[in-house]
Amino acid sequence: MAKKAKEAARVVAAIDKKYELMLVLQPDLLESGVEKKLKEFEKFLTENGGTVDMKDNWGKQKLAYKIGRANSGTYVVYNVTLPTTFNKELDEHLRIDKDVIRFLHVSLKDEYAYEKFEEEIPEVKEEPKKEVPVRRKTETTTHKAATKEKAPEEVKDKGKKADSDVLDDKLDKLLGGDDLNI
Amino acid sequence: MAKVIFSTNQKHPLGKRRCTFCTNQISDIDYKDVGTLKKFIDGFRKIKNRYYSGVCLKHQKQLSNAIKRARHVALLPFTN
Numbered sequence: 001m002a003k004k005a006k007e008a009a010r011v012v013a014a015i016d017k018k019y020e021l022m023l024v025l026q027p028d029l030l031e032s033g034v035e036k037k038l039k040e041f042e043k044f045l046t047e048n049g050g051t052v053d054m055k056d057n058w059g060k061q062k063l064a065y066k067i068g069r070a071n072s073g074t075y076v077v078y079n080v081t082l083p084t085t086f087n088k089e090l091d092e093h094l095r096i097d098k099d100v101i102r103f104l105h106v107s108l109k110d111e112y113a114y115e116k117f118e119e120e121i122p123e124v125k126e127e128p129k130k131e132v133p134v135r136r137k138t139e140t141t142t143h144k145a146a147t148k149e150k151a152p153e154e155v156k157d158k159g160k161k162a163d164s165d166v167l168d169d170k171l172d173k174l175l176g177g178d179d180l181n182i
Numbered sequence: 183m184a185k186v187i188f189s190t191n192q193k194h195p196l197g198k199r200r201c202t203f204c205t206n207q208i209s210d211i212d213y214k215d216v217g218t219l220k221k222f223i224d225g226f227r228k229i230k231n232r233y234y235s236g237v238c239l240k241h242q243k244q245l246s247n248a249i250k251r252a253r254h255v256a257l258l259p260f261t262n
């Protein structure tokens with residue numbers, strides 16, 4: 001009897017609290033499949049007396065380590081308010097679900113505001129660009145040398161052409177002249 | 183969020199070290215902020231000792247909690 005009374009007291013003491021949910025879904029699911037899955041999940045939350053305050057879909061991302069066979073997963077973050085009695089049921093529901101690889105279910109403070117963090121990398125990439133033009137200068141000098149080498153060959157060809165023209169003229173004169181009697 | 187400035191605590195003597203989270207006025211450390219969490223992780227991907235990073239005890243407890251949460255969701259690795 002005492003146990004039942006305690007359980008009844010627990011049920012009565014249900015209060016709404018803020019929570020954050022992070023789900024890692026399977027990489028094999030398509031975008032339409034993910035949307036369907038999330039809609040079903042939100043329905044499940046609202047049916048059990050919860051409300052969705054914020055939803056953020058990070059998309060497909062690489063995992064830091066392998067989970068089963070998966071190397072990547074789609075990350076989704078929820079900020080929700082749920083009754084305190086519903087937590088165990090939610091965890092069980094997510095644990096059984098095969099499309100959810102991992103999930104994190106954490107309580108939040110009342111004054112918490114969601115922030116999205118992004119890594120800043122481009123500052124490092126600016127330095128190697130300065131080194132590139134120095135290498136190009138060396139390449140241009142080689143080009144000049146190549147052109148210098150090529151130039152005399154062209155002149156030689158011209159000379160050959162000139163010689164051939166002279167020969168042709170001579171031949172024409174010889175053929176055109178009346179000296180030849182065949 | 184404002185940029186987090188990381189102080190080089192190794193150069194200062196033990197008495198003059200300052201906690202990076204106290205100087206940047208960060209009250210709660212978020213497990214989703216992988217960029218800052220990575221600064222407090224070893225080459226072997228272990229959590230750095232407070233002696234080397236110079237973080238105060240209050241923030242070290244939050245930090246270790248945040249790193250463990252990030253590891254569980256595969257945002258950070260357990261080992262190398």
